[in-house]
Amino acid sequence: MKRQTQLELAHVLQAHVRNGATDLAPEVFRNPVAAYSDAARAQLERERLFRGLPLFMGMSCRLSDPGDYLAEEVAGIPVMLVRGRDGMLRAFANICRHRGAPVASGCGKARAFSCPYHGWTYALDGKLAGIPEKASFPGIDKEAHGLIPLPAGERYGMIFVCLSPARLPAIDVDAHLAGLGEEFGAYGFEHYSYFASQTMTPAINWKFGIDTFLEAYHLPALHRATVAPLIRGNLGSFAAFGDHCRLTFARHSSAAWDGKPDCEWDVLPHIVVVYRLFPNTIVVFQSDHLETWRMLPGETPERSVIEFALYSPEPATTDKARAYWKKNYDLAIRTVLNEDFALGERMQRGFMSAVQTEVVYGRNEPALIHFHQRLHAALGVS
Ligand code: FES
Ligand SMILES: [Fe+2]
Structure with a gap:
């Protein structure tokens, strides 16, 4: 984030603190509970969002060297990411x-991929390299039997993939980010290092995973003992970037700005910046590091698969550095998994009961309203 943007946000947040205010949406918004519980809606989301749009897959440092690969299932589709010998990041089914067997599992470094079933081999660029007992496949065109490429894009240290092979050959990351690219570029994320990640499977709809990051209204009540002592409740600055948005919260420590000219303000240590990347990702810039949350739909509307990852600006090479990042990692997990998602699972059971037909998002929850309005537009539902 550029210094000028930091200062603009800091002034807005400081005024909100002074006035006991927060950014407001023009009006409240009502969303049918079916958005979180209906199987037809979940199917529509799989087709239009998860198979139709670029998805954030992780930071480039996960796959920094030629041969580095990562395989996972995304919304029912087996995907692999591979860094080629030419340095290019590619994605394949x-x-x-x-x-049809999966040719890669987990993550690691490979010189080529050998299918575990009958041993067909593929090069890092996806080309079919070898067929054991080749005489049994007369006339097979090796060129036409490489791994099926998926459109991918990499910029600002971020990787995006589209799960639909029929889409354009590459993703234009800048066009996709709708103006956020420059802001991401200023952080220097391409120099960041991977610290750790974990995947969890809470019994919540994937959208609730996103919702939980989109307002500070709930901090004083739900997070009384975890993040409320650090971050101001019910206070934030919201900005939309196409289908994405940025939400900025103030730490209590932002009182350090008071009584000083803004040319002396250190801004980033005193704010938390939450980026919501459409459709399913939360990227949190926390003072001095990066946390990412990828929310994926589970088998049914009330299940999700969520990956949390923490990235640090430098590699954690000492015990002291590892302990510091681990403390941050554990706080994020403790807050979100034990508090947000634990309550979310109980809310999801209420949604599934269909006793209540709507939820209501307040004017003090503009980022939540923007998310669900953009979803409605992308899905053609109301
Ligand atoms: S399924 Fe891969 S070699 Fe047969
Ligand atoms: Fe929360």
Whole structure:
């Protein structure tokens, strides 16, 4: 984030603190509970959002060297990411062209991929390299039996993939980010290091995973003992960037700005910046590091698969550095998993009961309203 933007946000937040105010949406917004519980809606989201749009997959440092790969299932589709010998990041359907076995598992470094079923081999660029007992496949065109490429894009240290092979060959990351690219560029995320990640499967709809980051209204009540002592409740500055948004919160420590000219303000240590990337990602810039949350739909509307990852500006090479990042990592997990998602699971049971038909988002929750309005527009639902 550029210094000028930091200062503009700091002034807005400081005024909100002074006035006991927060950014407001023009009006409240009502959302049918079915958005979180209906199987037809979940299917529509899989088709239009998860198979139709670029998805954030992680930071480039997860796959920094040629041969680095990562395989996972995203909304029911087996995907693999591979860094080629040419340094290019590629994505493929992780499906062998012989009879469909996954050719890669987990993550690691490979020189080539050998299918575990019958041993067909693929180069890092996805080309079919070898077929054991080749004489049994007369006339097979090797060129036409490489791994199926998926459109990918990499910029600002961030990786995006589209799960639909029919889409354009590459993703234009800048166009996708709708103005946020320059802001991400200023952080220097391409120099960040991977610290750790974990995948969790809470019994909540994936959108609730996003919702939980989109307002500070709940901090004083739900997070009384975890993050409320650090971050001001019910106070934030909201900005939309196309289908994405940025939400900025103030730490209590922002009182350090008071009584000083803004040329002396150190801004980033005193704010928390939450970026919501459409459709399913939360990127949190926390003072001095980066946390990402990828929310994916589970098998049914009330299940999700969520990946949390923490990235640090420098590699954690000492015990002291590791302990510091671990403390941050544990606080994020403790807050979100034990508090937000634990309550979310109980809310989800209420949604599934269909006793209540709507939820209401207040004017003090503009980022939440923007998210669900953009979803309605993308899905063609109301
Ligand atoms: S399924 Fe991969 S080699 Fe047969
Ligand atoms: Fe929360």
